[in-house]
Amino acid sequence: MMALHGLPLFLLIIWLMQAISAQMLQDLQPLSSGPTIAPLGCHRRLYTYRVTQSDFQGRECWDNVSVWSCWGRCDSSEISDWKFPYKRSFHPVCVHAQRQPSVAILKNCHPDATDSIRKYKYMEAVNCHCHTCSTEDTSCEAPTNNVLDEEKNVKILTLTGVNSETVDY
Known part of the structure; x- marks a missing residue:
């Protein structure tokens, strides 16, 4: 009987925590460096x-330039073709909706x-969405160091940096 009296208070605390958590998610801004804290x-x-x-x-001329780009994950119900060369894939990826x-x-x-080298021109994302990758305005290819040894029919990943933090997968 004692446990039933504490149940409404427990449910109220859970509800308040969810409401506060939802409010915090709406106020998050993108970060300029390091891992993001934005929701999935x-x-x-x-x-x-x-x-x-x-x-x-x-x-x-040189400088550090900050660019708005798209980042994140997109859910899919696609069942991919797992046979080599892994190219038949139509899952959505996080890309710009407008630039x-x-x-x-x-x-x-x-x-x-x-002035021609003082001014650096580039495109940046205005907003982002999940969409199938289009080669018209996005690089959808695998990394350049992801090569195929045709004699052995094996894919080779080449390590291009001094440590694993700079490896291009």
Whole structure:
């Protein structure tokens, strides 16, 4: 009988925790570095890259440029073809739904650098969604170091970095 009196209080605490948790999920913003804390799904995320441009005389401009891109996972009920070469796949991936052109002014320049190398033009995601990858505006291919040894009919992953953190899978 005593356990029944504590049940409504327990249910109230569970309900409050769920309400607070839902409110916190709505207020999350993408991060500029490190792992994201956003909930599962397809979202915009800020990535920072080091960009370098040079002219024909070898004069350079460089800077760190932050770009809005798409990141996340998309659920699918697809049953993939697991036989080599693993290409028959139509599952949705997290891609941009809309893009816009952007320009960054590179700050670290040679004194005689022209405006053509000071301005870095790129596209960034306005919003993201789960959609089948289209080669019209997205790179859907496997990484370049994922090669096939045709004599042995075996796929080879080439390690391109000094450690596993820089490996291109």
